[in-house]
Amino acid sequence: MSVSPPPPPLRKGPNPFLLAGLFVLTTAAFYVTVNYRATNNPASKYRRQADNPLVPPPRREDDSKSEGGHAEQTAPATSPVFDASKITVLFVLGGPGAGKGTQCANLVKDFGFCHLSAGDLLRAEQNRPGSTYGDMIRTYIKEGQIVPMEVTIKLLENAMKDTLAEGREGEGWADGRGRFLIDGFPRKMDQAIMFDEQVCQSSTVLFFTTTEDEMLKRLIERGKTSGREDDNEESIRKRFRVYKEQTMPVIEHYNKLGKVAEIDSSATIEEVHEKAKTVVGKIFSGETSRNLTT
Numbered sequence: 432m433s434v435s436p437p438p439p440p441l442r443k444g445p446n447p448f449l450l451a452g453l454f455v456l457t458t459a460a461f462y463v464t465v466n467y468r469a470t471n472n473p474a475s476k477y478r479r480q481a482d483n484p485l486v487p488p489p490r491r492e493d494d495s496k497s498e499g500g501h502a503e504q505t506a507p508a509t510s511p512v513f514d515a516s517k518i519t520v521l522f523v524l525g526g527p528g529a530g531k532g533t534q535c536a537n538l539v540k541d542f543g544f545c546h547l548s549a550g551d552l553l554r555a556e557q558n559r560p561g562s563t564y565g566d567m568i569r570t571y572i573k574e575g576q577i578v579p580m581e582v583t584i585k586l587l588e589n590a591m592k593d594t595l596a597e598g599r600e601g602e603g604w605a606d607g608r609g610r611f612l613i614d615g616f617p618r619k620m621d622q623a624i625m626f627d628e629q630v631c632q633s634s635t636v637l638f639f640t641t642t643e644d645e646m647l648k649r650l651i652e653r654g655k656t657s658g659r660e661d662d663n664e665e666s667i668r669k670r671f672r673v674y675k676e677q678t679m680p681v682i683e684h685y686n687k688l689g690k691v692a693e694i695d696s697s698a699t700i701e702e703v704h705e706k707a708k709t710v711v712g713k714i715f716s717g718e719t720s721r722n723l724t725t
Contacts, residue, residue, distance in 0.1 A: 499637035512588060515632035517607055522713070523614035524682060525639030527670045528653070530696040530703060531614040534639065537704045538612060542711055543601045545609065546592045549616035552586040553578055554659075575669025577677065580622040587613060588630050607667045618678045623685070635714055637707065639696040643671060 467528050513520075521544075523531045535546045550572075557568040564582055571578045595609050602612040617623035627633055653659075685691050692710045696703045 435716040451585050455500065488550045509629065511627070511629060511631050513591065513609075513631035515634070517609070518591075519603070519608075519714075520631050520633045521610075521612050521714070522616065522633050522636045522685075523612055524636055524678065525696065526641070526643065526646050526674050527667060529641055530700070531639055531647075533700055534637075534694075534696070534703060534707050535612045535614050537700075538707060538711055541708050542715070543599075543603050543610060544612040545591075545599070546612045546614070547587060547590050548614050549583055549587065549618075550614075552590060553583060554602070556582075556586060564578065573666065575666050575673055577618050577622075580617075580619065580625055583616060584622065584626055584630060587616065587626070587697040591630070618673075619682055620677075620681055620684060623681050633685075633690070636682065636691045638682055638691050638693045639703070640693060641695070641697040645697060646671070 497703075523535055525531050532548060535544075535548070538544055539546050553568050555574065556562055557572070559565065562568075568578055568582070591609070591611060594611075595607070599609070602626040617626055647664075647667060651664065654663060682691060692714075694706050694710060695704065698706075
């Protein structure tokens, strides 16, 4: 008599309670990680602030970048606010402590420019009572990071409008004309493109150069009396890094367009002033950009 083999043992399925527990733990871990990253980014909370009458909400600056890492140059949706045939805009760039502000003050006396410092406008806005973006600007400056471009560009545009509305007198200011020195801007490619397309086409970049050691020495000395939150060595080092990574590509971009006048600012203030004065004199005399660099 044959004996049938015993039935195979029943295979137990996964414990539903164990699976549910694992799901809850995984979800909780993911939430904690995301929340930690968000709350520990010193500037991230400010990107979600409510609307401000001053500017539209800042968009992510990476949105405008191409695969190569630079902002895409798309056709402007509207014409610039100011006519570049009447309004002269000179960008003044250089590393922190290169002497931009000092030389701008001299060029104002020489040529009747209106000097607009992007940094000064941002610091004034951060201290303005009731400013929605005051805390955000303060945090970005303290961390040595670049404030969202919509804020900076709108402040510059408003300052230019206010200056023209004053009805300045003197050379370069008749019949709706104007001359602006904008220092410390643009610091990124997308800022440069947005300003040129939406506010005013820039004429020339005055690029002041010196060594990092010299800039550090100047800034440490200035920090003893300036009261600026970013004039300390930690912030200065961050600013140097940001300058190399983000502002140098802007200078390279304008250099390809023949718009850069490089000025060695390692010499005395008076010597650098004479070099800068010569460069700007060439601009207003209509000499070609290839003759600008000293």
